Amino acid sequence: MVEAKVVVGNKESKEGRKKWTAIGAVLVVLVAIALTYKHAQNPKSCRCAQDSRKYTGIVEDCCCDYETVDSLNGAVLHPLLQELVTTPFFRYFKVKLWCDCPFWPDDGMCKLRDCSVCECPENEFPELFKRPMKHSLPSDDLKCQEGKPQSAVDRTLDSKAFRGWIGVDNPWTNDDETENDEMTYVNLQLNPERYTGYSGPSARRIWDAIYSENCPKYASGEICKEKKILYKLISGLHSSISIHIASDYLLDETTNWWGRNLELAYDRVLQYPDRVGNLYFTFLFVLRAVTKATNYLEQAEYDTGNTQEDLKAQSLVRHLLYNPKLQAACPLPFDEAKLWKGQSGPELKQEIQKHFRNISAIMDCVGCEKCRLWGKLQVLGLGTALKILFSVDSQNYPNQPLQLQRNEVIALVNLLNRLSESIKFVEEIVPSVEKTMEKFTSEPPAQEISLWQRIQDAVGGLRSVKLPL
Template sequence: MSEGPPPAADGAVRRRRRRWAAAAGALLVALLAVALSYRGFPSISSLSRGGGCGCPGARKYTGMVEDCCCDYETVDAINEEVLNPILQDLVALPFFRYFKVKLWCDCPFWPDDGMCRLRDCSVCECPDNEFPEPFKKPYSGLSPENMICQEGKPEATVDRTLDTKVFKGWVETDNPWTSDDETDNAEMTYVNLQLNPERYTGYTGDSARRIWDAIYKENCPKYPSEDMCQEKKALYKLISGLHSSISVHIAYDYLLDESANLWGHNLSLLHDRVLKYPERVENLYFTYLFVLRAVTKAADYLEQAEYNTGNPEEDLKTQSLVRQLLYNHKLRSACPLPFDEAKLWQGENGPELKQEIQKQFRNISAIMDCVGCEKCRLWGKLQVLGLGTALKILFSVDGENNLNQQFQLQRNEVIALVNLLNRLSESVKFVHETGSSSQEIIKQQSFSTLQKGAS
């Protein structure tokens, strides 16, 4: 009697094993799909969102950006080919790299916020010798007292080093959409934005959450239904789009290994905070188009503005890049009206609604003084001023929809506006480039976790 199975039976066993493997594979895929949907992943069909073939990994966002006049494909193409390269060069030039800001934490809402007091030196509890020497190096422009007050997080500190270039002043004018008085120079300092990239700072927990909660709950609640008016919906989307962009920058430049001071992309953070929620990506594109519309609407004003910093070569370059940004032929023909602001404030109660929303936005701007991390406060203030400037341009000071003769921008508003556009452009680019690959990485991670669990 032979001990092993006959050759014919051997083939049958192999076929049976293959069938079992196929069935087990199908079961795993089904389990994976359930697990992914449980974790809040969009379904495979919603991944393609009208992208044609519906294959996972295919481009996700197609068609018109909601409430805008330009589609996702055009935004991605124009951003990558035209806008991003111009903006990247522009923000590095002297005119756009120095931002005037009141960094003192002067929170009007939570005077007892320990986090805020501590970080701004009212209470300095950490002894200087707690900080390793290499941590101090990049911040040599700061006084030792300032170093003490960063709770061991030097990456959250603003580097105030400036070069010796001088500025030619612009008009001093206040922005009605923001709470800071932009004409008041007391306690204002200049910051070189190039030395302070927006990135991971370690600012998390209750303090950060409280800021976002206050912004959303009290000042721009998520629109509950289709009934909500367009203007309130737009305010929510602007803030949500800005929030997405901040999260994208944290994910783009993340401290991966603190002991080795290793920085890099954190794709799972990008996925968990932004990509997992299609609405957050949509709001990012919305905010980008809104700000782009403001920049192109103010084209004549911006073209004639003074970009003098005392460095003729760099200033000529600034002027030339500003013109390229404003009058780019590709942009003008592909996306002539990124957002149609004329549709807003048309109802009977338009003027009252505008006052209400202006007040809410001013409140949001005041909340920036409560952000308990200096660098986050810097970028929070800059970007909120940038949005306030876009709102001022689109719905100019006296409520007219057209820019009137008296319309004026402050230099700092223009700096904030262009730097905000650049931040949004970077976020759109990163989301577009890594969107589908990060989905794949997360899926593979979930798949191997599932496999480990099954074995």
């Protein structure tokens, strides 16, 4: 009996050693991966990686350099735009949110309550804007929200009045986005652009349709400048949206812990110099549209019934349009006069307008309500920039005045603000990423996902895994 116990004891001892040897092997692999990842991200150990994340010189196809953009944005544009979009005039956007994808059945997967939008209730609408809403989302129709009542948009609106602007179709956007009784007001401050859980084939299909069918990417030299610019605008917008998802990410759904996902920002945008460059290009393109529309925007009436806030909005708009630092450092962010030259110019413009209208219509196919809201707003803002730069020639045709819808101006300014936020994030993020990678062996920052945290989670998971002996 004693000998038998010894044999059993030795067997258990051997099995225990095998188990801990296996665990040790896994730990060695994880640490090796971490060290390799750190080495790859350390600018001192890889000069090419360091250089690829530094952007200097003139932004391609623009009239301003990266350093000037960062300086102007940080000191002037970003703080000004952040304040401007909180005013009543610019924080309420009228949009159609019900599902009506014209291209394929909506099968989006939106798993979070943050995917939904909060609409403004009708009883808080100004009397002037109360209209019958034939196709607004009824309480018993949750098709768009996958049957989840909590996936409704926050539609809360305060009792401010809006002054109606003229309704003029935009040749660059889907005609269905003009003022009609199928649209509802949304307070953008209650519905921030952030991570929503919208992913998978449905989300990929949106971007696939945009790039492959309407904005194909050709090799250098095989595409005209106008089509190249359309691609860069969409790529820049895509980069900005990805950055906003990464900058306000749900790190832990059980505790509702939100913060920065630096790895996602790097994987989707920062490791690709062309995507960062297209972001800067799109920002300067939209900025040029805003400055070109100076006369119109200066004289517009930002009237919501709140005199103090309306005067503040008008003052901020003028500070944006006539900022001396902006005029001195980057007076012409983008030169639109170089485009549409030659005999085929008009036909080419119609072709690209058609592509962009299709992109505008694709936004109705986004399966996440909040993503659809911000997709529609930013595409409308980009379409408004295209309208300002390419649909009105005040020099050659002085009798053809610029006319904008109120919704277009709201979308244009909010888009510029979103791009400004993305530029600021990119400028700040590289040191944060490097700092995180350098300290991956210590406790991770509270608002950032680190590689070391994933290693700790993986090691913790080994405790409950039965390893083969």
